[in-house]
Amino acid sequence: MSTPYLCPNCKTNRSRFNIIEQHVKSVKLNPQTGDLIEELEQASLDPFHVAYNGPQYKVQCGVCGLIEEELTFIKRAQLKQ
Incomplete structure (x- = not known):
């Protein structure tokens, strides 16, 4: 995150940006009710x-609200240097 950003939408x-850190939680749900059946570990996922x-x-732009991958904001800044 020590690279300049530029919003590709509002330009x-x-x-002003919001950094959204994603934490993965693999789960198995009941197909009829949507209830949680099992929370799976990344190391022990089944073959399916x-x-x-x-x-x-x-990254979310703090001005227009666009949410994209960080690389999108970095590449736009590199193009407009």
Whole structure:
């Protein structure tokens, strides 16, 4: 997070952002009721459960509210230097 950001939507915000840290929780739900059946550990997922491989952080523009991956904000700042 020591890289400049620029919002790709409003194209003016370079300083006001919300950093959203994502914490993965793998679960198995009852298909009829939606109740939690089991909380799964990342190391012991069954063969039919794909492990999360998305970004650790997302960024929200503090001006327009856009939420995207951090790399999107970094790349926009690099293009407009």
